[in-house]
Amino acid sequence: MGGASDSLEELAAQIGVDAKNLPATVNRFNKLAEQLDDQDFGRGKTDYDRFYGDRSREGAGATLGDLAKAPYYAVEIRMGALGTNGGAKTSAQAQIMDVDGEPIAGLFGAGNVISAPTGSVYAGAGGTLGPALTFGYIAGRAAARRVNR
Incomplete structure (x- = not known):
């Protein structure tokens, strides 16, 4: 919601x-x-x-x-699992990158499924919420632009 x-x-x-x-x-x-x-x-x-x-x-x-x-x-924020290590490398535009560092067309990521934007630093309780919301917003807008062209 x-x-x-x-x-x-x-x-x-x-x-x-x-x-x-x-x-x-x-x-x-x-x-x-x-x-x-x-x-x-x-x-x-x-x-x-x-x-x-x-x-x-x-x-x-x-x-x-x-x-x-x-x-x-x-x-709406619900209970979830914390997982800030690992995940797909992502560009500033929320695009998932391939092994050669090139964006995979149409594939976007956000939250704990991507590599943490803060690297190996964990800022503390709730520290993943801001990046998850931000990258979710960026990914959603980028995906919508692809659909609407």
Whole structure:
């Protein structure tokens, strides 16, 4: 289950949550992000959090930013297996590469089935989610372009 919308209320309807609760939750998060104080989950409180955040921002700001600009996206995340070692070598365009380093036409990858974009470094809990979402987005767009030509 997931969705995308320019409106939090519409996104809430797409993902089956109360249309009042999602905007209220986002408003609360935005206020806490503005104050650089995530009282709900403690993001940015530790040096570890800040080290793996956006290093162009200082302190807790490295891990906190408001959700003020549409479109808004929602992705369901379920339990899975962690596997950050191995996998197919992938280009920045999410193309699976052959043994000679050439892209295999029409074959794209994302998540734990590709070689980790971070190499042998594991950033910690949730460290594979961002690359999986990013490469999934890139792969989906690239595959759609192939279908629509």
